Amino acid sequence: MKFFAPLLIAAAAVSSLAGCSSQATTEPTAEDQAAVCANPDGTNAGIAALAVAMSQELHRWNLTSDFYIYRGYSNQEMLGLTQAGKNACGGSCPITQEILNMQDARMDQKIVFNGVKMSSWNFASRLVTGYRNQGNCQNARTCPFLTSHMFGYNSATTAPGACDTLFTFTVTRNNSTGGGAMTAAEISQLSNALVWTAPTGINPYIAFQSTASTVTIDPTGNLNPPGQTTGSEICQKLSLSDINGTPCTCAANSVYSNGQLKNDQSLTPKTFYCRQM
Numbered sequence: 499m500k501f502f503a504p505l506l507i508a509a510a511a512v513s514s515l516a517g518c519s520s521q522a523t524t525e526p527t528a529e530d531q532a533a534v535c536a537n538p539d540g541t542n543a544g545i546a547a548l549a550v551a552m553s554q555e556l557h558r559w560n561l562t563s564d565f566y567i568y569r570g571y572s573n574q575e576m577l578g579l580t581q582a583g584k585n586a587c588g589g590s591c592p593i594t595q596e597i598l599n600m601q602d603a604r605m606d607q608k609i610v611f612n613g614v615k616m617s618s619w620n621f622a623s624r625l626v627t628g629y630r631n632q633g634n635c636q637n638a639r640t641c642p643f644l645t646s647h648m649f650g651y652n653s654a655t656t657a658p659g660a661c662d663t664l665f666t667f668t669v670t671r672n673n674s675t676g677g678g679a680m681t682a683a684e685i686s687q688l689s690n691a692l693v694w695t696a697p698t699g700i701n702p703y704i705a706f707q708s709t710a711s712t713v714t715i716d717p718t719g720n721l722n723p724p725g726q727t728t729g730s731e732i733c734q735k736l737s738l739s740d741i742n743g744t745p746c747t748c749a750a751n752s753v754y755s756n757g758q759l760k761n762d763q764s765l766t767p768k769t770f771y772c773r774q775m
Contacts, residue, residue: 534660534661534702535660535661535662535702535703536702537611537614537661537703538620539614539615539616539617539620539621540609540610540611540614540615540616540617540621541616541617541620541621541624542701542702542703543611543614543661543662543703543717543718544597544600544609544611544616544621544718545621545624545625545628545694545695545697545701545703545704546695546701546703546704546715546716546717546718547597547611547717547718548594548597548598548625549692549695549704549715549717550654550665550715550717551591551593551594551597552564552594553649553654553665553667554593554649554654555586555587555591555592555593555594556583556586556587556591556594557586557648557649557650557651557672558586558645558647558648558649558672559647559688559691559692560586560645560691561628561629561632561691561694562629562632562633562636563580563582563583563645564579564580564582564583564586565577565578565579565580565583565629566578566579566580567626567629570601570602570622571602571603571604572603574601574602574603574619574622575622575623575626576598576601576602576622576625576626577598577601577622577625577626577629578598579591579594579595579598600616600618600621601618601621601622601625602618602622603618603619603622604618605618606618606619611718624697624698625694625697627697627698628693628694628695628696628697629694631693631694631697632691632693632694635690635693641690641691641693642687642690643684643687643688643689643690643691644671644680644684644687644688645691646671646672646674646675647669647670647671647672647680647684647685647688647691648669648670648671648672648673648677649667649668649669649713650667650668650669650670653667653668654666654667659705659716660702660705660716661702661703661705661716662703662716662717662718663716663717663718664705664714664715664716665714665715665716665717666712666713666714667712667713667714668711668712669685669688669711669712669713670711679711680711682708682709682710685708685709685710685711685712685713686708688706688708688713689706689708692704692706692715702716703715703716703717703718704716704717
């Protein structure tokens with residue numbers, strides 16, 4: 499589902515999306531769109547969806563303090579939430595955790611991002627590489643940003659984006675440091691907090707923009723509905739609720755166009771996904 503933000507934001511999106519704009523006056527073809535918004539193995543879109551989930555639940559982009567690397571299923575390196583990250587969510591981060599579950603190799607090829615089946619192996623590998631890249635640049639002080647930033651609660655507005663759905667968030671200093679407005683330069687510098695989102699090159703689903711009080715990125719809208727806080731349903735491709743056998747309601751985005759939710763008890767927390775009926 500698409501939501502429309504104020505025209506000012508939409509106009510800015512059209513004119514300034516990095517790597518996603520065109521000088522042509524004709525409508526882009528499907529081939530043009532695929533080339534501009536490359537999504538190898540579903541990972542570019544998945545990474546951007548995680549960035550927005552962090553905005554919505556953790557209300558900040560502090561990857562190196564809120565996440566850590568651990569060995570998961572089949573000794574695979576994956577990202578998990580630290581206690582600091584969970585605390586930022588108020589104790590649990592259901593949407594963020596559900597997206598992190600997509601790293602598990604047992605979910606390989608079971609999730610679809612904009613028509614592309616996700617490689618869980620590559621998703622995990624790119625997140626871990628991005629985490630290390632972020633840590634290296636922060637340790638070298640080559641990607642400075644204000645870590646005490648805070649995205650507004652339920653502040654997301656959306657508009658159609660070049661790759662999927664633009665999400666715009668208000669941003670200020672966090673309350674623990676006195677709150678108050680950030681400067682436009684400080685907000686612009688938050689792009690440095692997203693080094694991890696482009697572990698092997700430009701990620702067109704990020705398309706970072708900023709104003710004097712907001713930031714905007716362009717992830718997959720069907721995984722990041724504004725106002726969603728429970729994580730109990732993500733387009734019914736994934737669910738934490740006990741609805742085994744319930745028909746999938748997002749057939750266009752599911753691996754199976756005619757399927758039911760299956761409970762994979764091997765994952766923690768329990769994860770449901772679409773399977774053939």
